Amino acid sequence: MGSLDSYLPIFVLFVLALAFAGLSIVASKLLAPQRPTSAKEAPYECGIVPANEPPQRFPVRFYLVAMIFVIFDIEVIFLFPWAVVYDQLGRFGLVEVIVFAAAAFFSLLYLVANGALDWGPVRRVRPVSSLQSRTTASTVRRVGTGSGEAA
């Protein structure tokens, strides 16, 4: 079982994390004073009392931007191992990472050119009637307002 020894710190960390989260919840239940009022129960503690429910549908754009962020975030993470052994990799590593960065950059360029990061009112590319089935892609406005797409 010697090989499992090296996993022990991870296991300990895992247990500690669980314990911390659990303790926090339990502690706040036990220690905090609980005197609920109607104001405290409201969705927002301050400001104007909402007249109706908040809209359930967010613009898809939020998700899109979030996804783009996550993707590029992860791409950039690749740079960390490279940076750690940069000296040993030398010129080879540099060339490789430049190729990699170029690819990532082209992707970003593509997104920008296609208006994925534009913010503001959506300009309809197609007549509304053809949009009965909305998908993520259909809300992405394209540069040139459709002449590239509508044949």
Next chain:
Amino acid sequence: MIHAAFLIPILPLAGFAVLFSLGRRLGNPLAGWLATAMVAASFVVTVIVFVALFQQAPAHREFTQSWFTWFGAGRLRVGAGILVDPLSMTMAAFITGVSSLIHLYSIGYMKHDEQFPKFFTYLNLFVFAMLMLVLADNFVLSFFGWEGVGVCSYFLIAFWFERDEAASAGKKAMIFNRIGDAGFLVALFLIFERTGSFEYTTVFSRLGHVGTPSLVAIALLLFLGAVGKSAQIPLFPWLADAMAGPTPVSALIHAATMVTAGVYLMCRINPILHLTPDAAHVIAWVGAVTAFVGATSACAQNDIKKVLAYSTVSQLGYMFLAAGSGAYVAAIFLMLTHAFYKALLFLGSGSVIHAMDEDQDIKNMGGLARLMPITGVTFLIGWFSIAGVPPFSGFWSKGDVLQNAWAVTPALWVIGAVSALLTAYYMGREYFLVFLGERRWTEARPVADGHGKELGHGLHPHDPSWHMSLPLVVLATLAALGGFIDLPFHPNLVFLERWLDPVVGPSLLQTHFSVGQEWLFSVVDAVIAVTGVLVAASVWRASSSRPALEPRFLFMAWFVDRGEDRLVARTSTALANFTATVVESRIVDGAVNGVADLTRWSGERLRRIQSGYVRNYALGLVAGLVVLVAYVLVRVGS
């Protein structure tokens, strides 16, 4: 220059391709000239290659040109390539030569036909296929050519397919040939199974490892193919019916070239026949009997072309008699001279038919010699050649065959000699009825017969245009002088024999006969021929109707056709009807429909699985996974 050999078949093929795509645009007569030019060019190339081959030392007169691998599977590898040797070049030379002449003749003969370009398209394709047959360096490619000429023969027999008899004659030729081809095909399988190759040289070099029973089977199966293609007993009736095709076709395909393919095949496989004397005897006897039956049948025909058709059957019988006797040179010799004089006779009969406005009944002709001098004289030369009157070509070639037959057994010689007598007689009958005697055609022609345009004028028979006359003259010259390529009197004069020697080896002739005996044979042959001619003259010079000499059973060709029809065709039709109505519709259909219903039913059930829900699909995936893992775990346990 030998390397130009690939052009020999390619030129007619190119002609075919051009005519096939642009034939209609070229029209009449340009299409015909193009086709003729292509075949003539092929002839020129053949001559060049021939000469080049001749300049080699006799031991080196064999040359293989491989083009590409046609197909292969496992250890089977079939190449496309040609074998240039004396035999194949002799065949190629006379095929392209005679074809050129007949192409030229056809330009005149088919002048008024609406399908003029199509005719030449087929003719060129035929020449290509025929050349592939004789030039191929392996059995399979030869078989390709073999089937190719069969198909062209079918197209051309049924060329005037609006006529019932032409359409059914085409079908008949096809069916009879299929029977033979089946034999050929099985022989191919057997050859590959026993020797592991299809190439002629390889196969022949491996014959030592093949048992005699297999060799006999191969030889006889190939002979079955030859029997179908070359119209021997019992598969000859189709050739008589094939006369429904245009006359140039009869001359080219059904006299000079295609029907001799079987003889060529027998000569090509001579190493096999050397090892199987029993099979060779069978071939010789079938040939002899066919020669006799064909000759007798020809005596009682009234159709100018049917006489020639049965004559062809008879002459082909002689060739097989020679091949079966081991006298391959004699077989080829007769094939060559026969190609000359029979093509001549057919073309001459074509001129006559033209002149008689499509009437083919010799009883309705007579006295044409004076009106058509060229046709008459050339036909006369053809008659003397086929009859074996010295010094015309048939005398030498047939004499060669008969001597070799004697060397095997005198009985064969007797049959052959009787047939030779009959040959001289029936051709004489035809000549007298057509060209001499009184003119029976002016009054004998029914008014309703023939084409409308001729009705008012009556007939004015005359010699045809130069397109048609020139081939007649050339062929007549060849028929008269063709015998001099192989004179038996001195070892220096047997040109053909020495030329073919590397391929077929020496014939039996030299080993068995002294010069004196040869003279004796020659004299006897000449006497037989002259007797036949004289008998014909005495019987048919004056009279045109002698029913006693034209018995019905000869007119019906010994009832072979009808007998086969009754025995084979009707019974198989009955069997086919039985299987169609009872076996097929009740049993087979029932089973098939049952299986189909079951399949459809299970399909309907199985498609239910496809619910459209991803979760179900994932479940299916997992189920499969579970089964797989369970399976491997069971394996682990065991």
Next chain:
Amino acid sequence: MTGSTAILASMAAHLLAAGGIAMPRIDYTAILPELILLGGMLVLVLVSSLSPRPLPTEAYATATVGIGIASLVASLVLWRDVSDHGPFTAVARAVNVDGFGVLFLVLVSCILVVAPLLAAGHLRREGVGGCEYYVLALISGSGAMFMATANDLVLIFLALEILSIPLYILAGFDHLRESSGEAAMKYFVLGAFSSAIFVYGIALTYGATGSTNLAQIAAFLARNVVTSDGVLLGGLALLLVGFAFKVAAVPFHMWTPDVYQGSPTPATGFMASMAKAGGFAALLRVFVTTFPTLRGTWQPAIWVIAVLTLVLGAVVALVQSDVKRMLAYSSINHAGFVLLGLQAATARGVAGSVFYLFTYSFLVLGSFAVVSAVGGKGDERHGLERYRGLGRRQPALAVTFAVLLLAQAGAPFTTGFFAKFYVVEAAVSAHSYALAAVAMGTAAVAAFFYLRLVFLMFSDVGRTIPTHEGAATGGTPTDTLEMPSAGGVATLVAAPVAALVEVAEPDPAIVAVSPWVAAGLVLCVATTLVFGVWPQPLVDFAHQATLII
């Protein structure tokens, strides 16, 4: 798309992990075809980003064809290298350049030459132009190439994902159609599911053998007799599931009909050819060369899967009324045939499978292109009835489809015949007589639904539709192709294309066929017929498919 370049980075990372920081020597020529595809893809992206006004879809199609041809040339150069100097491994033994792999490089390149032609018309008609389709196709192609040449399970997994993810997107490419999105969703969910199983298989295999390198695994198995190691066999089973999903073998096929039906039709054709090529390439390599010692275990499993695949594909296709769905099941049946070669597990079997994939790729691409044309605008009229009388309305198109269908049915004088012949022959020579018999039986069943479609096309409509002589004359592809040297090469190429092209839609029954699609179809039919009559070059080529360990 950047994810795809991650392959290079991860390859490097993998090397680093394997041997400290040994300087990797990357033989770029060994992966040149892949690099051409990826580089070309980047260029397409860049051009489309920077061009001030959108370029027509045909421009991208042309560029993609050019990239495909470039990678074809590179693949052929590699092929010559391999046949001259023998196979070799490169990039720290992660990539295996052998006859087998190079053949697939060639195949993938060919697909990438034909597929853009066939897609261009459809994309224009449906108004979904742009570079995306082609970029995704190129990425997917590079994935397939890596799958074919990979010598490491990890690389195979990465390649599998690179092959698959663009296909998911392509399935949902026509975002205006709900069914397209549905197809993409189903494909993605199930594909991710199967990928997870595949990775687990890799993990188990690694656990049992101590390596992910195929050669090392094989060496390990050769040293140690481990025919009953549960972990190893479990890993084998999971790997098989992953591959079987990718090539749509029963019972892991269930996504196929829905996805094939829902995807934009040219994407279906592309998916059917590309996923099968890549999937089978890796499947054959892993099972035949890496686990030959476990043959006793996996051959029966493949046997059962092959039988199920053959039978279900043929039988269910029989009752389909939608042509796309029918072709989907028929492609399942085809997968069964390719499995015959794997089950034989001989050199002949591998060559047979490779030959089959070669011919199948062209057939399926062409078939779906015809379906796309006939489907008309909206890509939804795929009922069988739609094909009734097509032979009279558009003879050239109908003859093209008929040739492709007959070839799929295995009619002689088409490549399809030889494809079926060689795999069945391989099965027979490996003594799998029952499997061969089943295959022949299902071929007969399959012939029924192919022929039904052919008959439908050439049966009478009942009402007369004005025939367009302009489209009818000029020769159908078949009769023009059957006469060499007639009228010169120019007419030989131009005439069939011209015969197929139908620009306007004067009658709703007449469907438009763009010159691009026509050219692609002529390519498909030409390969089908030419190699159907003269298969030797292709057979010889497929027999170069020797695997090295």
